[in-house]
Amino acid sequence: MPDGLHTLGRWTRDRARATPERVAIDDRGVALTYRELDARAERLADAFRVAGYAIGDRIASITGNSADHVVLFFACAKAGLTLVPLSWRLAPRELAEQLEIAEPALLLVEDEFESLAKATSGRLARRIPNAPLGAHGVEAEVPAPAGPVGREAAAVRADVALRRDVADDDALLIIFTSGTTARAKGAVLTHLNCFWTNLSLSRIAEIRATDTVLAVLPQYHVGGWNIQPLLAWWTGATVVLERTFDPGRVLHLIEDRRITTMMGVPANYLFLAQHPDFAGTDLSSLEHAIVGGAPMPPALLRTWHARGVALSQGYGLTEASPNVLCLPDEDARTHAGSAGRPYPHVDVAVADPVTGEHLDSEAEGELLVHGPSVFAGYHRDPVATGAALVDGWLRTGDLVRRDDDGYYTIVDRIKDIYISGGEGVAPAEVEAVLMAHPAVADVAVVGVPDERWGESGVAWVVLQRGRLTDAAELIEFASASLARYKVPRRVHVIDELPRSTAGKVLRRALVDRDASGRELSSEATVPEPSDRDASKDEVRR
Structure with missing residues (x-):
């Protein structure tokens, strides 16, 4: 032991x-x-x-x-x-x-x-x-x-x-994460997992005892602990805790408390940059910030660089505690669009998504992760654990490509999960809720690009013969059982879902479809939050 x-x-x-x-x-x-x-x-x-x-x-x-x-x-x-x-x-x-x-x-x-x-x-x-x-x-x-x-x-x-x-090796945290099935899964992180991921983070984004860290990520996320706060308490820094993300208040705190570092998802940095106080706020204390949860748009990265803030980008997942790949600020200028290279103490490999065979370094395939920060498994779910961990390697479900310099680019998501405002959404869970509506015969939910949230959900619905409904009713129905960020923003009705010969829904075809799909209603959207609420919506929606 x-x-x-x-x-x-x-x-x-x-x-x-x-x-x-x-x-x-x-x-x-x-x-x-x-x-x-x-x-x-x-x-x-x-x-x-x-x-x-x-x-x-x-x-x-x-x-x-x-x-x-x-x-x-x-x-x-x-x-x-x-x-x-x-x-x-x-x-x-x-x-x-x-x-x-x-x-x-x-x-x-x-x-x-x-x-x-x-x-x-x-x-x-x-x-x-x-x-x-x-x-x-x-x-x-x-x-x-x-x-x-x-x-x-x-x-x-x-x-x-x-x-x-x-x-x-005792369990320290169980963090629930979205999966490709509708059933929730609790990722078990041990003391050793958290120790190593924080040690790894310290090699890339050091936190000193003199630092003041702003923590805005919710503590029900792995990032609310293992991306900066725990490292800060290990090294003796001060952590300023925020309950919700309010861009105006965050800008005030950066200037007033002389915040030296913080972590957020791209939507956080977008809302800060769009706030009317952004240009006039003193950001001189903010030496470094971390971005995770989704890729950082190049234009937004340039906006922050223009204010003198260095931004390191990270790729990870709860099951890896979460740090896997990192793109330091100095590399972002030369490898834009890349997810970076592995953190210290993290091994990665590329494998054939079907056979699991490890591939040559420059081949395209599924990203696998190995190391002491890889989780112990899913609580009370040996089947899901066995599917995620193969010979000690964690299957990420993400398709990647490695370049000659060892930088990895995320090509596509093998899993169906999409990321909305930094939150993972499992389409199967949303589909199960919509299928409970008496007018719905079949449904597929996909993530599509969204300027504000990175991705948002769109539901494609096949109605029961002779049954009528409208988008507002379906959205209200879903809202009663789902967190707001999981509720589809738009609903379309089609006669039949496109499927492969094996019967699987062709989700990419739905993503690529243009506006020719007949909408249930011109009002078939979840309304955007008001300007007042939008600043808080990153963690409340």
């Missing part, structure tokens, strides 16, 4: 000893030092053990970015528990499905999302104990874990937990 030296619960302890009074977190103007962060996390970890939580138990959360959530993360790391951060953007149906898969011992909820949690709990087959986050919630009193754990059993579990140290 690994020796535990790579477990993340050590990080706050080490920082509390080295720089106890340095600010670790600035949460909406409230500072938490490394001494305070470590002390709260230690107390909560001890409380979990005493209450009968054992190593490997899962703690689910529904919360926005907050210092309380960070305390919970490090408490779980210290106690050997697995944090399962769930997206507050999801509908109760979606959250209930993920909770049924995760089987957490406890659900912790921020006050703002209490009604969402209540609606979700009503859909569960078994009761999950829940409590509020924070000093006045779970940190004041830890409920007994789910299941038939009486006082004596809890004492036994607590004794075992105290005698068994947390190991490097």
Whole structure:
């Protein structure tokens, strides 16, 4: 068994000893030092053990970015528990499905999302104990874990937990990710996975103790932890947490807090560049920023370069913790359009998507990833795990091409998932919802280019004979069961979906179709957010 030296619960302890009074977190103007962060996390970890939580138990959360959530993360790391951060953007149906898969011992909820949690709990087959986050919630009193754990059993579990140290290969996070099927999948990331991906990131985008990091990615994403925040807490930097992405506020924070680095998806940087305050904001402190989630348009890259900001672009996926390829700022000018070269400590290969045979270096094929940051598998889903991991290599589902200099270009997505505003959307899930409508006989959902979101969904619908409906009704129907970013922006009706001889929908043909497809209605679109709401829509839509 690994020796535990790579477990993340050590990080706050080490920082509390080295720089106890340095600010670790600035949460909406409230500072938490490394001494305070470590002390709260230690107390909560001890409380979990005493209450009968054992190593490997899962703690689910529904919360926005907050210092309380960070305390919970490090408490779980210290106690050997697995944090399962769930997206507050999801509908109760979606959250209930993920909770049924995760089987957490406890659900912790921020006050703002209490009604969402209540609606979700009503859909569960078994009761999950829940409590509020924070000093006045779970940190004041830890409920007994789910299941038939009486006082004596809890004492036994607590004794075992105290005698068994947390190991490097213990699960630290379960992050739910979109798949090619409608069923949600929880990617299990171990302490060792997170250690290595942060070490790898530090070799490309170093964070110093003197840095001030702006964190805008939601903490239910792997990027909300493993792209900058955790590395910052490892090295002793300060992290300014933001709950939502508001371009005007972000520009103000960069200037006011002297932000030195940040991470976002291309839509974040687009909204910032389009904001009326962009030209007049002092960006001199912002030495470096990271872009991920989707390719960065060259024109937008030039806009930021003109303001003196260096931008490193990254390609990754949750199952790789997530860092795989990186295009540093100096390379973006000479290799525009490339996803970059592998991060340190990450091995990649190109394989035939059908046979799995590894191909010559310059051949086009599926990108495979190998290394210590590759995930442990999908929680309670051995079939999906076996399909994703082949002889230790992670299949990305992305078709790539490698050039003579070792830079990889993403050619196409083998999987059907599309990326909208940095969020992965599985067409199968959206199709399953639309198929439940009584007027729908067949449906295919595809991602198409979108200037604002990178990609957005379009639904192609075949109606039941003799049944009528309109796009507004279908969009409203989907909205009741799906997060907003998953709801198709346009709906078209056709007589028959194009299919291959094997019966598979020819999605590329749908993407390439022009406007000759008969629309259900001239109003067959999801309305764009208002100017006021659009600034927040990156994380709320």
